[in-house]
Amino acid sequence: MTKKKHLTQRQHDRIAKNEQRRLQRSDKKASVVWDDQLLHAPEPGLVISRFGQHVDVEDNQGQIIRCNMRRTISSVVTGDKVSWCRSKQPTGSIDGVIEAVEERSSVLLRPDFYDGLKPVAANIDLMIIVSAILPALSLNIIDRYLVAAEMTGIKPLLVINKADLLxxxxxxxxxxxxxxxxxxxxxxxxxxxxxxxxxxxxxQYIHSGTSIFVGQSGVGKSSLMNNLMPELAAATQEVSAISGLGQHTTTVSRLYHLPNGGELIDSPGIREFALWHLSAEEVTQGFIEFRPWLGRCKFRDCKHISDPGCAIQHAVAEGAIRPERYDSYLKILTSMAQDKPNHF
Known part of the structure; x- marks a missing residue:
């Protein structure tokens, strides 16, 4: 497993600021001022899902309680381990409040055009990158997820669904x-x-630890969930026959416990995984076969595109780096410049 890459302080600040802005915008009327005398002592919990200012927390007995969050908490996502207090007078509605979030071992971030970096899930051990032959298999999108996995230190697994159609x-x-x-x-x-x-x-890959399904809409993530957990009966939809694009079936990230061990997070489908929040140097590091050649270019500020004496271009010419991956790398760099919001 590659060494985990840490976010810069600037990225941490952006995440916190954007998440706080979302909290202030969402469902302000649902805010509850809690009287500490009406709460039990803090206890550990696991975030199963997040709905605006409401969070579903699982206690040590497997019971799920819907909670609010203290205003001092800037970010809570599926997979977070939290400290929360239970209401002494449960109503069957909002029966607890999250007091604190434990330090995360990993966090998956999805760039959002309006909000910048948006946390999707936390404490993930395995990123299951789901693709399918329908819609058309895109190696470039797979490469985007692999860069994200490398930059977060989450081990990736490539899964190609709908193999029965081959x-x-x-x-x-x-x-x-x-x-x-x-x-x-x-x-x-x-x-x-x-x-x-x-x-x-x-x-066998997901029987222990916490895994997450990621991938374009329509590749069959919900269908895979149904196969792994037949009792779940998650909603599935066929790929649009007109557009060929996938239909969004999952609207919020949610954590499920598998019958034979392990946890699985189903995340909202997205049609393209942007990387404009990363620097060009981070994307280069995300292509693991490039790493042995870094630092060997003629110029220290080599962009690895058309610079003379570029070690990476030399490796491509010599067959040490596959041209398909290098072309995918160039496409990602181009898309980063095109997609990056002006306000980010």
């Missing part, structure tokens, strides 16, 4: 594409939520 020729072509990632020691699985292909192997 004929032998298409499957051979797909295997050749995935070999690129296997050579970089990224594990890959071909699965089918419909037929059950590869699901046993997937369970």
């Amino acid at each position: 004929d032998s020729t298409a499957q051979n072509a797909l295997e050749q594409q995935l070999e690129l990632y296997r050579q970089l020691d990224y594990p890959c699985l071909l699965v089918s939520a419909r037929s059950g292909q590869g699901m046993t192997a997937l369970l």
Whole structure:
């Protein structure tokens, strides 16, 4: 596992500021002023899901209680471990308040055009990057998630869903594409939520720790959840026959306990995972095969695009770095410059 990359203080400040702004905007009428005399002593809890200013917290007995947050808390997301107080007079509505959030071992951030960096989930051990042959498989989007995984220190697993739709020729072509990632020691699985292909192997990866499903809309994350947890009956939708784009089925991140151990977070589907909150140097570090060549360029400020004496371009020419990955790297750098909001 790669060494965890820490966020800069500037990024931490942006996250806190943006999250506080969202809290101030959302459902102010639902705010509750708690009398400490009406609360039990603090106890540990696990955040199952977040709805505006309301948070579903699971106690040590597995009971889920909906809570408010103290105004001093700037950020709470699914997967957070918290200290909370239970109301002495439960009403079946809002029956507790979160007092503090424990330090996170990891946090997955999703850039939001209006709010900057938006935390999605915390304390994740495995990022399951779900893709599918429908909509069309995009290696560039996979590479975006891999950069995000490298920058947060979360171990990635590539999962290609809907494998039952492949004929032998298409499957051979797909295997050749995935070999690129296997050579970089990224594990890959071909699965089918419909037929059950590869699901046993997937369970072996997620039977312990906390995992999260990420990926474009329509790749079948909710269908995979249904296969892993039949009693869940999460809503699923078919890919739009007109646009070819996926339909959003999950609206908030939520944590589920798997029957045979392990926790799984289902996150809202997104059609493109932007990386404009990262620097060009961080994206370069996110391509792990580039790392041995860093610091070997002719010029210290080499941009690795058209600079003379670039070690990375030399590695591509020599076959040490696959041209598909280098092209994907260039596309990401271009999109970062185009997508970055002016106010960020």
